Amino acid sequence: MLSSFIENMGLLCSRHRGYHDADAEENAQAVEIERRIEQETKAEKHIQKLLLLGAGESGKSTIFKQIKLLFQTGFDEAELKSYVPVIHANVYQTIKILYDGSKELAQNDGDSSKYIIADENKEIGEKLSEIGGRLDYPRLTKELAKEIESLWKDDAIQETFTCGYRFQVPDCAQYFMENLQRFSDVNYVPTKDDVLYARVRTTGVVEIQFSPVGENKRSGEVYRLFDVGGQRNERRKWIHLFEGVSAVIFCAAISEYDQTLFEDENRNRMMETKELFDWVLKQPCFEKTSFMLFLNKFDIFEKKVLKVPLNVCEWFKDYESVSTGKQEIEHAYEFVKKKFEELYYQCTAPERMDRVFKIYRTTALDQKLVKKTFKLVDETLRRRNLLEAGLL
Amino acid sequence: MAGCAGEGGCPSDYVAVAISFLSLILLLYRSILPFVIHKFSRTKGSGFWIPVLQVFASFNLILSIVMSVDLLKFERRHWWQSCYVWAVWIEGPLGFGLLLSCRIVQAFQLYFIFAKRRLPPMRSHVCLPLFLLPWFAGAAFIHVKQPLNNHCHMGAQWVVPVVSFHTLYVATLVAFTGAIRHIEFRFNELRDLWRGIVLSASSIGVWIAAYVLNEIHDEIAWLQVVSRFLLLVTSSILVLAFFSISSSQPLLSQISLRRREPLKYETMGQALGIPDSGLLMQREPSQAIDPDEPLDKLLLNKRFRQSFMAFADSCLAGESVHFHDDVHELGKIPVNDSVRRIYMARDIIDKYITAGAPMEVNISYRCRQDILMTSNLAHPDLFNNALNELLQLMKMNLAKDYWSSTFFLKFKEEASMRLDAHEMEPMTGWNFSPRLSGVRGADDPFHQEYLTKDSDHSSGNTDAT
Numbered sequence: 001m002l003s004s005f006i007e008n009m010g011l012l013c014s015r016h017r018g019y020h021d022a023d024a025e026e027n028a029q030a031v032e033i034e035r036r037i038e039q040e041t042k043a044e045k046h047i048q049k050l051l052l053l054g055a056g057e058s059g060k061s062t063i064f065k066q067i068k069l070l071f072q073t074g075f076d077e078a079e080l081k082s083y084v085p086v087i088h089a090n091v092y093q094t095i096k097i098l099y100d101g102s103k104e105l106a107q108n109d110g111d112s113s114k115y116i117i118a119d120e121n122k123e124i125g126e127k128l129s130e131i132g133g134r135l136d137y138p139r140l141t142k143e144l145a146k147e148i149e150s151l152w153k154d155d156a157i158q159e160t161f162t163c164g165y166r167f168q169v170p171d172c173a174q175y176f177m178e179n180l181q182r183f184s185d186v187n188y189v190p191t192k193d194d195v196l197y198a199r200v201r202t203t204g205v206v207e208i209q210f211s212p213v214g215e216n217k218r219s220g221e222v223y224r225l226f227d228v229g230g231q232r233n234e235r236r237k238w239i240h241l242f243e244g245v246s247a248v249i250f251c252a253a254i255s256e257y258d259q260t261l262f263e264d265e266n267r268n269r270m271m272e273t274k275e276l277f278d279w280v281l282k283q284p285c286f287e288k289t290s291f292m293l294f295l296n297k298f299d300i301f302e303k304k305v306l307k308v309p310l311n312v313c314e315w316f317k318d319y320e321s322v323s324t325g326k327q328e329i330e331h332a333y334e335f336v337k338k339k340f341e342e343l344y345y346q347c348t349a350p351e352r353m354d355r356v357f358k359i360y361r362t363t364a365l366d367q368k369l370v371k372k373t374f375k376l377v378d379e380t381l382r383r384r385n386l387l388e389a390g391l392l
Numbered sequence: 393m394a395g396c397a398g399e400g401g402c403p404s405d406y407v408a409v410a411i412s413f414l415s416l417i418l419l420l421y422r423s424i425l426p427f428v429i430h431k432f433s434r435t436k437g438s439g440f441w442i443p444v445l446q447v448f449a450s451f452n453l454i455l456s457i458v459m460s461v462d463l464l465k466f467e468r469r470h471w472w473q474s475c476y477v478w479a480v481w482i483e484g485p486l487g488f489g490l491l492l493s494c495r496i497v498q499a500f501q502l503y504f505i506f507a508k509r510r511l512p513p514m515r516s517h518v519c520l521p522l523f524l525l526p527w528f529a530g531a532a533f534i535h536v537k538q539p540l541n542n543h544c545h546m547g548a549q550w551v552v553p554v555v556s557f558h559t560l561y562v563a564t565l566v567a568f569t570g571a572i573r574h575i576e577f578r579f580n581e582l583r584d585l586w587r588g589i590v591l592s593a594s595s596i597g598v599w600i601a602a603y604v605l606n607e608i609h610d611e612i613a614w615l616q617v618v619s620r621f622l623l624l625v626t627s628s629i630l631v632l633a634f635f636s637i638s639s640s641q642p643l644l645s646q647i648s649l650r651r652r653e654p655l656k657y658e659t660m661g662q663a664l665g666i667p668d669s670g671l672l673m674q675r676e677p678s679q680a681i682d683p684d685e686p687l688d689k690l691l692l693n694k695r696f697r698q699s700f701m702a703f704a705d706s707c708l709a710g711e712s713v714h715f716h717d718d719v720h721e722l723g724k725i726p727v728n729d730s731v732r733r734i735y736m737a738r739d740i741i742d743k744y745i746t747a748g749a750p751m752e753v754n755i756s757y758r759c760r761q762d763i764l765m766t767s768n769l770a771h772p773d774l775f776n777n778a779l780n781e782l783l784q785l786m787k788m789n790l791a792k793d794y795w796s797s798t799f800f801l802k803f804k805e806e807a808s809m810r811l812d813a814h815e816m817e818p819m820t821g822w823n824f825s826p827r828l829s830g831v832r833g834a835d836d837p838f839h840q841e842y843l844t845k846d847s848d849h850s851s852g853n854t855d856a857t
Contacts, residue, residue: 086788135780136686168756200788203754204709229709233752237708264747265757 047209047222048381049244053280054251055273056230056262057171059296061202062364063251064227065195070371071210075195083190086198087176087183088140094173095148096132099125101167102160117156124151145184152177165258165308168265171300172197196365201262202229205237212378221382231263235276242283247290247356247381250277251364254336255300257313270313274343281347290356290384292377293340298333299363305332315339333361356384401464402617408624409464412454415628422632423447442516446494450631453487457627460544461606461620475544480531489527491634492561496523499568506734507572509769511741530557551607555600562596591633599626683795687787691716696803703799704790711751712782712790715744719775730770737769745778755781 052060068074105115117125124147131137138144151157161169175197182188190198206227226241228234256269277293280286310319310332316339322331337359344357358380360373423443458464460479497519504512512519534554539546546554599622606619691697697717704710722736744753745763755778766774794800 082792089784089788133777133780135688135783201754201785203712203785203789204704204707206707206793229754231754232747233711233754240708261757263754263757263760 047224048246049241050223050225051238051241051245051248052225052227052251053238053248053276054230054294054296055253055269055276056201056234057199057256057269058230058251058253058273059294059362059364060227060230060249060251061200062196063249063294063296063362063370064206064208064225066364066367066370067210067225067374068208069192069196069367070374071212072208075192077189080190080192080195083195083198084188085137086200087190087194089137090170090172090199091140091148091176091180091183092128092132092137094170094176095151096129097167097169098157098160098173099129099132099151101163101169102156105160105163105166106156114159115156117151117154121151121154124148140180140184142181142184145180149177149180152180165260168262170199171255171297172199192367193365196367201231202227203234204229205241212374221378221385232261233263242285245286245289247292247377248280248286249292249294249377250280251294251296252277252340253297253300254295254333255297255304257310257316258304258308268313270315274315277340277343278347281344286355287352288355290381291344291358292380293344293357293359294362294364294373295333295337295340295359296362296364298361299365301333302329305329310335337361356380404617404621405464408621409458412458412624412628415632416451416454419447419450419632442494442498442520445520446491446634449487449490449494450634452482453491453627453631454624456483456487457624461623475540476535476538479540479544480534484531485524485527488558489524489561491631492565493520493523493527495634496561496565496568499565499572503568503572505738505769506731509730509734510767511738511764511769526557530554545607548608551604555604558600559596562593566593591630595626595630595633598622599630602626687791688783692720695807699799699803700790700794703794703797704786706799707790707793709786709790711744711753712786714751715740715753715782716779716786718743719779722775723772727770727772733770737774740775753778753782754785 052063054060099117102115102117106112106117128148128151160167161173164173176183179194183194207224209222209224211222228238228241252273253269256273259269261267261269261272281291306324306328309321310316316335319332319335321328340359348355348357358376360376362373363369456478459473460475460483497516500519501512501516504510514522534540534550539550602619602622605615606623609615609619691700691713697713701710701713701717704713718736718740722733722740725732725736727733741749741763743749744751745755745760746752747760759777759781763774763778768774
């Protein structure tokens with residue numbers, strides 16, 4: 001069924017293509033559907049459709065959660081508690097990845113001695129690795145948390161963590177490992193931050209509707225925001241959402257220039273993002289759609305760029321670092337930004353040049369920053385609407 | 393007689409050309425008809441283009457023979473009638489070589505999948521050129537050495553290696569097929585392959601004899617005429633028979649058009665005869681669903697699975713549930729029935745696992761590679777890791793939203809209706825006849841809807857494969 005959807009992908013953007021070969025019955029059905037769609041679009045005309053797009057793990061869902069927190073009622077206790085299994089699963093999966101990774105490095109790496117786990121931790125490691133491969137994880141008890149902590153503090157695991165780019169270690173690893181004691185509490189209720197850090201690979205499509213009412217209560221705009229999965233197999237579903245989009249929020253995790261894809265470990269994530277952005281920009285449906293590029297995960301980027309040179313990524317190989325410290329970070333960021341800007345202008349046909357394109361530096365975990373950014377996005381979109389209505 | 397033996401255009405030659413022409417028409421008819429009748433959507437990959445290449449090669453082979461052995465009388469010689477174009481390049485690499493290489497590739501793949509129980513190490517688009525390479529090399533060599541006389545014939549010292557080269561390919565095909573002979577195939581692949589081989593081997597005997605005589609005894613007129621007649625007629629039959637006896641599977645190949653074959657199956661599960669595959673059974677025990685139970689346990693309940701699948705499809709996340717369903721079916725095949733397991737496993741891999749598959753699932757690179765590199769396609773735990781990953785994915789993404797969705801409400805409503813029906817049964821007393829309960833089942837509006845929905849799913853899947 002899904003696949004037949006996919007076969008019809010192109011139809012969404014070109015409804016005028018007609019139904020020549022359809023049977024009469026189907027035709028009547030189609031007319032009815034058309035009528036309903038028209039009705040609904042009339043009713044929903046004032047609702048602005050926003051899409052969150054981007055490659056896997058670029059921070060789309062974190063932005064989505066932030067919007068929920070900021071402009072909806074947020075998370076109640078039950079909802080917060082529903083994240084406990086997710087967080088625990090993240091913990092178990094992370095430690096498994098690290099332990100298995102260190103074993104792999106100890107076997108294959110040239111300088112293997114530093115990846116050999118201390119004998120007293122080996123047993124724990126095996127046990128945790130087994131748990132991490134299970135379908136149902138046990139409750140995170142104090143004892144388990146202690147064991148995980150001692151394994152985490154093992155030099156070999158730490159050494160493996162620094163080569164995290166070689167494995168699929170989630171960004172939240174450090175945060176979770178440092179808060180193990182709190183998570184193992186019997187009455188543990190996740191905080192807002194815990195929920196934001198929690199990593200859930202999205203599949204399919206999720207949506208919310210919200211109205212960003214600020215302090216001055218002026219904005220009456222209603223938005224419907226769609227969050228999607230970012231892995232390759234998920235992207236083919238995006239096309240179902242492409243019609244009538246006011247703005248695309250494209251997330252690019254700029255910290256991932258040295259990492260490979262979850263779904264294809266021979267592929268650099270930044271190169272994938274580049275290609276993906278290119279593809280999205282060229283979609284015929286987005287002729288008039290505004291583009292908001294979120295250069296996300298700046299917090300990780302500013303730490304990483306001082307350790308890992310930007311030019312390890314093929315796209316940035318002409319980068320030359322100029323200085324150190326804060327200046328270097330700014331320089332690197334501006335370089336990346338310029339690359340994306342160039343890409344945008346390369347991929348945008350001259351007749352589409354009047355669509356809005358803005359770049360924002362974001363850290364999806366930072367609530368204040370996301371709030372500020374979203375206000376700017378809101379303002380830009382309203383301005384754009386007024387312009388189109390000829391009022392400005 | 394003497395004149396036409398040298399220049400072509402004897403009556404027997406025209407008969408032979410007519411026969412070959414007829415066989416080509418039959419060939420086209422057989423290859424195109426299934427598409428026209430069944431309105432198949434074209435399958436991607438080797439299942440489609442190997443038969444196409446075979447048709448192309450057959451055409452080349454017949455044409456090259458017509459052109460190179462003086463069957464037709466031409467007033468003038470044109471440059472494109474060169475012996476080297478027809479008798480060497482088109483007959484060899486593009487004709488006989490291509491035709492047999494296609495067949496060998498098919499046998500080679502069957503050999504790996506069923507005898508070695510792993511996916512073939514090379515894709516067929518890599519494998520085929522490899523098998524063809526010696527043909528091109530040979531043709532180039534002959535082209536350089538120029539051994540042909542003006543009748544496109546070569547001497548005995550050339551004919552022997554050329555003929556043994558042709559025979560070598562037939563022998564390779566026989567060898568690969570021999571290696572898989574002990575496997576009991578579900579869809580008559582092997583029987584077809586053997587029939588193809590027996591037929592082609594016997595006609596090749598005649599063919600080779602005719603070829604050798606035609607090449608060597610240039611001077612005996614009657615032998616020329618007879619041998620070229622045999623040459624063309626046997627190769628026409630060969631080409632036609634070779635194509636008609638296709639080694640095919642339902643769902644994967646569309647070439648076979650045999651009436652005795654049962655109707656198209658909707659899923660591989662049904663084609664393999666897995667019990668109660670696809671259809672929702674009437675007498676499924678209706679038990680209450682407890683949302684606190686782990687998802688993998690809940691998914692074992694068929695009705696729950698249907699409802700959950702419909703929900704996941706509506707969120708554009710259905711492929712994980714479909715995958716779960718198919719792996720569940722695979723689990724129903726006994727472990728010692730490795731052939732059926734391999735069919736099902738291959739179907740699952742083609743549908744969900746390979747990068748770019750029609751319903752590709754969201755699993756990690758390592759997990760995918762582990763499956764694709766497996767050393768045993770019949771292994772009972774082949775998909776376990778992928779299933780674990782996907783169950784986690786479903787748990788975190790879909791499960792939470794499902795409990796508050798209309799799909800769950802509908803499911804609950806339906807379950808309670810069924811429960812009521814069960815409680816009423818002892819009182820009414822006449823309900824032990826399965827027929828009556830069947831009638832009552834049809835009254836259930838939700839049940840009907842699920843049935844149609846279910847068949848929708850399946851047909852959608854078939855389109856995709």
